[in-house]
Amino acid sequence: MTTPFSTAAVHIDLGDRSYPILIGQGLLxxxxxxxxxxxxxxxxxxxxxxxxxxYAHRLQTALSTHYKRVRCVVLPDGESHxxxxxxxxxxxxxxGQGADRKTVLFALGGGVVGDMxxxxxxxxxxxxxxxxxxxTLLAQVDSSVGGKTAINHPMGKNMIxxxxxxxxxxxxxxxxxxxxxxxxxxxxxEIIKYGPIADMVFLDWIEAHLDALLARDPQALAHAxxxxxxxxxxxxxxxxxxxxxxxxxxxxxxxxxxxxAGLGFGVWLHGEAVGCGMVMAANLSQRxxxxxxxxxxxxxxxxxxAGLPTAGPQLGAQAYLHHMRVDKKAEAGEIKCVLxxxxxxxxxxxxxDAVLVQVIDAGCAA
Amino acid sequence: MTTPFSTAAVHIDLGDRSYPILIGQGLLxxxxxxxxxxxxxxxxxxxxxxxxxxYAHRLQTALSTHYKRVRCVVLPDGESHxxxxxxxxxxxxxxGQGADRKTVLFALGGGVVGDMxxxxxxxxxxxxxxxxxxxTLLAQVDSSVGGKTAINHPMGKNMIxxxxxxxxxxxxxxxxxxxxxxxxxxxxxEIIKYGPIADMVFLDWIEAHLDALLARDPQALAHAxxxxxxxxxxxxxxxxxxxxxxxxxxxxxxxxxxxxAGLGFGVWLHGEAVGCGMVMAANLSQRxxxxxxxxxxxxxxxxxxAGLPTAGPQLGAQAYLHHMRVDKKAEAGEIKCVLxxxxxxxxxxxxxDAVLVQVIDAGCAA
Numbered sequence: 001m002t003t004p005f006s007t008a009a010v011h012i013d014l015g016d017r018s019y020p021i022l023i024g025q026g027l028l029x030x031x032x033x034x035x036x037x038x039x040x041x042x043x044x045x046x047x048x049x050x051x052x053x054x055y056a057h058r059l060q061t062a063l064s065t066h067y068k069r070v071r072c073v074v075l076p077d078g079e080s081h082x083x084x085x086x087x088x089x090x091x092x093x094x095x096g097q098g099a100d101r102k103t104v105l106f107a108l109g110g111g112v113v114g115d116m117x118x119x120x121x122x123x124x125x126x127x128x129x130x131x132x133x134x135x136t137l138l139a140q141v142d143s144s145v146g147g148k149t150a151i152n153h154p155m156g157k158n159m160i161x162x163x164x165x166x167x168x169x170x171x172x173x174x175x176x177x178x179x180x181x182x183x184x185x186x187x188x189x190e191i192i193k194y195g196p197i198a199d200m201v202f203l204d205w206i207e208a209h210l211d212a213l214l215a216r217d218p219q220a221l222a223h224a225x226x227x228x229x230x231x232x233x234x235x236x237x238x239x240x241x242x243x244x245x246x247x248x249x250x251x252x253x254x255x256x257x258x259x260x261a262g263l264g265f266g267v268w269l270h271g272e273a274v275g276c277g278m279v280m281a282a283n284l285s286q287r288x289x290x291x292x293x294x295x296x297x298x299x300x301x302x303x304x305x306a307g308l309p310t311a312g313p314q315l316g317a318q319a320y321l322h323h324m325r326v327d328k329k330a331e332a333g334e335i336k337c338v339l340x341x342x343x344x345x346x347x348x349x350x351x352x353d354a355v356l357v358q359v360i361d362a363g364c365a366a
Numbered sequence: 367m368t369t370p371f372s373t374a375a376v377h378i379d380l381g382d383r384s385y386p387i388l389i390g391q392g393l394l395x396x397x398x399x400x401x402x403x404x405x406x407x408x409x410x411x412x413x414x415x416x417x418x419x420x421y422a423h424r425l426q427t428a429l430s431t432h433y434k435r436v437r438c439v440v441l442p443d444g445e446s447h448x449x450x451x452x453x454x455x456x457x458x459x460x461x462g463q464g465a466d467r468k469t470v471l472f473a474l475g476g477g478v479v480g481d482m483x484x485x486x487x488x489x490x491x492x493x494x495x496x497x498x499x500x501x502t503l504l505a506q507v508d509s510s511v512g513g514k515t516a517i518n519h520p521m522g523k524n525m526i527x528x529x530x531x532x533x534x535x536x537x538x539x540x541x542x543x544x545x546x547x548x549x550x551x552x553x554x555x556e557i558i559k560y561g562p563i564a565d566m567v568f569l570d571w572i573e574a575h576l577d578a579l580l581a582r583d584p585q586a587l588a589h590a591x592x593x594x595x596x597x598x599x600x601x602x603x604x605x606x607x608x609x610x611x612x613x614x615x616x617x618x619x620x621x622x623x624x625x626x627a628g629l630g631f632g633v634w635l636h637g638e639a640v641g642c643g644m645v646m647a648a649n650l651s652q653r654x655x656x657x658x659x660x661x662x663x664x665x666x667x668x669x670x671x672a673g674l675p676t677a678g679p680q681l682g683a684q685a686y687l688h689h690m691r692v693d694k695k696a697e698a699g700e701i702k703c704v705l706x707x708x709x710x711x712x713x714x715x716x717x718x719d720a721v722l723v724q725v726i727d728a729g730c731a732a
Contacts (some may be wrong), residue, residue, distance in 0.1 A: 037482060084450055098691060
């Protein structure tokens with residue numbers, strides 16, 4: 001347990017659905033972290049078999065001063081369990097305990113736990129409050145913020161879900177100290193993403209501090225998480241339900257989803273697929289003449305330094321296209337990609353299959 | 367096919383989620399019924415094995431001038447199929463067809479089809495537009511209006527769902543001509559409900575026109591559906607997400623849910639359980655001294671005349687309490703009921719178990 005040396009708060013401005021993101025060390029055990037949440041008799045912590053043994057007891061202790069009953073449900077770990085059967089474990093626990101519609105859910109874990117807990121909260125009795133307590137870098141900088149919740153369907157990732165905002169997001173940086181290195185790298189992919197789409201000054205900073213981030217320096221992490229959340233908050237506040245600009249947050253994700261779906265969910269981590277997908281999307285942007293080779297090389301180098309793959313698996317271009325066509329951005333069968341218009345500015349465009357095939361063929365490992 | 371002699375429109379006022387309810391004869395085949403809906407390349411009609419053969423082809427023809435592809439998915443009929451496995455038939459069809467997130471869903475059928483289609487629309491790619499085309503009296507006067515969507519969980523009815531508003535509700539009164547008499551009665555339960563909770567003048571009217579309604583006189587049906595929708599619209603506009611006053615629409619439903627759950631979903635129709643539940647709730651209101659015996663007798667007589675049961679099945683009071691405690695209105699284990707404060711005015715109150723036991727014991731068939 002560390003005394004918080006500094007706690008930052010980033011505000012997501014969504015009218016009556018606004019909420020703060022708390023970022024700092026030692027937040028899990030700081031009483032003020034958990035005050036002023038909706039009143040209820042019951043809290044349910046949703047976690048998984050990896051994170052639960054590390055942090056569930058501490059969260060349970062912290063919450064027990066606020067709720068009469070604090071229960072915990074432990075899900076199997078991994079993207080392959082992001083399905084209806086696992087979601088039902090949460091409903092079974094809630095209904096088995098007679099949990100009413102004021103019950104507050106706490107998502108303690110990474111992106112999968114956050115997405116599933118959020119979707120369970122959105123659906124249980126047509127909506128109960130929930131709090132995100134992300135314990136992975138990827139969840140702290142991306143998936144826990146903005147209210148996207150979902151489960152996978154055998155025919156597509158995150159196809160069944162809801163836009164449903166949490167009451168609060170609590171990013172305790174100390175929890176990142178127990179994260180496997182592969183997951184640190186995966187989280188860095190989403191941090192790097194914010195540079196080319198919105199803030200090249202931040203990209204400079206990431207390049208300068210990548211070694212500190214990989215070494216989990218708390219001050220470097222604090223800045224990276226805060227700046228990422230600020231950019232995401234700014235985008236989400238403009239377009240909560242992804243009618244337009246929010247789609248730029250999916251830079252690298254259309255190619256990335258194809259990799260994840262093509263290999264089977266969970267073989268590559270989401271952040272790994274996004275890292276590689278950003279290289280492909282940058283190449284595509286260059287092919288369209290919007291960015292130069294130096295920009296693509298710079299981004300590719302940084303992604304590689306972060307410990308992420310920069311070449312896609314050899315699935316065959318048609319398999320990529322097949323999976324890209326069920327992406328949620330696709331419209332009337334046309335594949336849409338997030339492209340870099342100029343460094344720091346992104347846009348969404350329909351891309352002809354023939355161009356995509358060239359990029360995929362060039363971007364896959366020989 | 368009938369020429370519409372009059373089409374009424376009731377407006378649900380929910381800011382940017384506002385929509386009209388069209389009520390009239392021949393609406394299914396009237397081109398103007400389907401204009402100005404969200405643009406899309408694909409429409410999906412969701413119906414069931416009973417309603418599909420009667421009306422799906424006509425709806426498909428009407429929609430084919432507005433959408434390039436009009437697909438149809440036919441679900442098994444009945445409350446017992448209001449579950450995840452059946453919901454997944456909708457997702458399988460959507461994903462199998464590569465339906466994008468502009469796809470418009472059309473719920474053609476009764477309350478179960480409407481609730482499931484609405485929930486599928488709420489969740490597919492985190493939300494696509496949908497239109498309610500209710501073909502039962504119960505769905506036209508109650509379940510298709512107001513945005514409550516859900517599926518059942520083995521441990522409770524409508525426990526997994528969303529508040530998600532349709533783009534439009536189309537009540538074609540002609541479709542009521544093919545409805546089994548038992549379902550006409552079930553629909554009358556929800557119409558009768560609006561009297562004691564909100565409008566005793568309407569209750570007078572129902573008493574005077576019950577025979578015409580049972581004989582499916584189009585003008586009587588038009589008035590009953592319109593007035594029911596007006597009252598529901600007025601309540602929902604005040605409280606979309608059931609934080610307060612909306613709960614009065616559940617008059618008779620807490621006892622009713624216990625009957626449905628206790629017997630197994632689908633043994634009694636929802637409207638039958640609500641009819642009987644209203645008798646119990648009226649008795650409870652009398653026990654608290656809020657209404658007199660004459661009021662209870664009047665309501666009981668009307669419910670019996672509508673062809674509905676007025677005595678509950680002998681499940682034992684403890685079974686009733688068990689199921690009432692998982693009702694969504696329950697809080698911290700306390701059972702809440704909608705009670706009649708005075709004829710035409712309802713309120714929600716926590717009721718001690720001992721009082722409920724008396725009402726249940728007195729209200730069950732010997």
